Amino acid sequence: MMLELYGHLFSSYTWKALIPLYANGTEFAFKEVSPDHPRNAVFVQRAHPSGKFPVLKDGDTVVFEATAIIEYLAVRHPGPAPLIPADPLEAVTTRMLDRVFDHYVMHPMQQVVFAHLSNSENPDQAMVDKGRQDLLRTYRWLEKWLEANSLPPHVSLVTCAAAPSLFYADWVERIPEDCSRLAALRAELLALPPVARCVDDARPYRAFFPLGAPDRD
Template sequence: MMLELHGHPFSSYTWKALIPLYANGTEFTFREIDQSVPKFESFTGRAHPSGQFPVLVDGGQVVVESTSIVEHLAVHYPGPAPLIPADPAQAAVARMLDRVFDNYVMGNMQRVIAAHFVDRDDPAAGGLRAEPYEPEIAAGKAGLRRAYAWLERWLEANVLPPHVSLVTCAAAPALFYADWVEPIPASCPRLAALRAELLALPAVVRCVEDARPYRAYFPYGAPDRD
């Protein structure tokens, strides 16, 4: 049975799962989530413990969480893109950076976005806030600045795994969207250069272009760039 990936083209974590599929030319079917179906009545809502996406279906196996999807693809669908470094020590570094990009770049970016919404899991309270919750926006942006500074220091002293790796898959969507809410400062030139490098990769370009029709959904209004 062909692989199926369930997600949404504008979703950062869906990008994380799409990038390795595109980079290795892996055949799969993309199943865009139907946003008219209540969250926990959808396939992804039932498949994931908190109803999130993406979800990968590989025959009779269901894989949730984007990092686990990349790991699954590395084991079962290897290709020219070295998703996980062969050296165990380098693999450990790749997994560390994956957590940094997910938790402290993507995570803080999502704090800022979430501050524009009321509880979207409560059907009676869905939608945008009348006024964004400014303390949470400030906290998310401060977290992004700390993450940027840490990554700049790390990049100064270390070398990333070659593209396309687990780090690529985590960093590309995280930096793409994070820079929209808190631009990477001039004090982080290596990180800014990494973002530009990632956005030039063919697998990432495809994600950016496929997501372009959905930019009106971005609470701030998507910037006129990228």
Template sequence: MLILYGHPFSSYTWKALIALYANGTPFEFRELGKDNADDDSFVAAASPSGQFPVLRDGEATVFEATAIIEHLHCHHPSQASLLPTDPAEAARVRMWDRVFDLHVMNAMQQAVAMKLRDPVISAEAARDAVRARLIRSYHWIEDWLGTYRPVSTITLVECAAAPSLFYADWVIDIPDDCARLKAWREHLLALPPVARCVDDARPYRAYFPLGAPDRD
């Protein structure tokens, strides 16, 4: 049995969970922060950063959400085509995965981290610090969606895009001139593996440092 360590409100935990749900892979979820010292110690020692999610698969320990998805693709192939079989196409999918992690998720987390480090700072000031970066990324993705056809299956792209766009839109609204991106975010959130993550995270919305909107 695979074991995934993480938290239901964590964007990167979502990324791994979406792949597991789509793949139909049996696994046990260990929610961190529930006074289980052994789980917390295991995760703290699993990687240089001590961050989650972390996957345990027998004797193998895999950290970082993208690596977890790659591990599933290699060792637990199932109903989801998480990565294309063609190496060139797989490289393109990995490139797009980096776009969402580095240019959407990272910017969103920068604003959240600012507020956590300095509770006195206003939510608007934290948003302003990443506004230009996120708007630039939104417009780039809007143009890219002219060539990427939204699908109802789950690949590494959807695993990366869904949590990053879900939370980034809470920080800086996707603008009206990014109609394709708005529609794609809605499409992603309706996919069953993603919708499951959204619903499981609802009890924790009050903890979003910038204030969770009354939607989604």
């Protein structure tokens, strides 16, 4: 039975699950979660404890949380992309960085976006300021980390977490000039074919970005 991925093409966490599928040329059916496809939305509401996507369905197996989806793909649908490094210690670093991008880049970016979604005229300024400050703090941490380390080879779990989080975070709080390594990493990620495909497929939805999408990327 064909794999099914439930999500939305503009959603950062959906990209995180799409990138490994594209990178490995894995066949799957994309199930858009939107009011136009209420059955898909109902499936996700039932499958995920918080009704969030992406959700992967592989026959009778349902996997949610983008990181778990990537771990599952690495085991059940492996391909040329080294999603999880074979070396156990490199795998630890990979999983640690995945958490860094989810918790400290994606999360503050989403907080700022939610503040604008909740009240577009008058977003909660404390929430916006906190999200922006947290992003800057993580940018500087990543810049320092990149001085001494490099990411695992693409396309790994880290690629999948870093690409969408840095893509949208930079729209919320621009990566400052003193973080040139991080800015270069973002550009490198966006040039990878599976990431470029996500960026291109999401273009029709840019008008919906609550802070207004910048005229770049």
